[in-house]
Amino acid sequence: MKTVLKTHKINKYFYEPERFQVLKGIDLSVQKGEFLSLVGKSGCGKSTLMYVLSTMDTDYEGDLEINETRLTGKKQNELAKFRNEHIGFIFQFHFLLPEFTALQNVMLPAMKLGKYSKAEVEERAYEKLRILGMHDQALKASSKLSGGQQQRVAIARALINDPTVIMGDEPTGNLDSYNTQVVFDILKQLTREFGQTIIAVTHDDEFAANTDRIVEMSDGSILS
């Protein structure tokens, strides 16, 4: 088993309105291909931890390593580059550009990476859309797609650079039960067929119960 993400004693404090410790000695190790859900009561620190894990927040104590690269202490521009290449994001709200087609939205992170020609990027984008069952909608403006379809395009976009890990904050939080199941099944399939690693914050107990591992947080610490 390959460890793709590792933290060592992550502490974090907020100072407003008064000093309090929001993350308390978080030790977490995630294996390649693992589908992990992060759960816990509102306010326990899940989103704060995700910001640290995704390298968006650098104001913490401890160590973070992804894909054998130590990220703690790296400069913002290096982190931005690392994120684009290694971390795929899926949010509750998809943040697709509404006037752009599904295909263009999926292509964007790969164009930014600058590793492939435009034709290669387009080919990769079609391939990801095909995995998500969305290739025949590729040329539609994303604003013309249903909520579930938009979320599938957002997942294709998260996959375009073959990220080391996909991080989701309530990836099904805005979907009805049918689309929650569709998106869940796709995420599961990505872990099983492609060895994709996924970490998702969720309030949905059924979603969590069907992932490989539930990490429960309480008051800034990991319980189990």
Ligand SMILES: Nc1ncnc2c1ncn2[C@@H]1O[C@H](COP(=O)(O)OP(=O)(O)OP(=O)(O)O)[C@@H](O)[C@H]1O
């Ligand atoms: N910028 C901030 N400054 C001060 N306190 C903050 C800040 N952001 C979050 N907090 C506090 O830190 C704690 C953890 O917040 P966080 O958003 O990580 O919780 P969460 O577990 O993701 O909650 P939810 O499930 O409701 O999204 C909460 O008490 C919150 O009020």
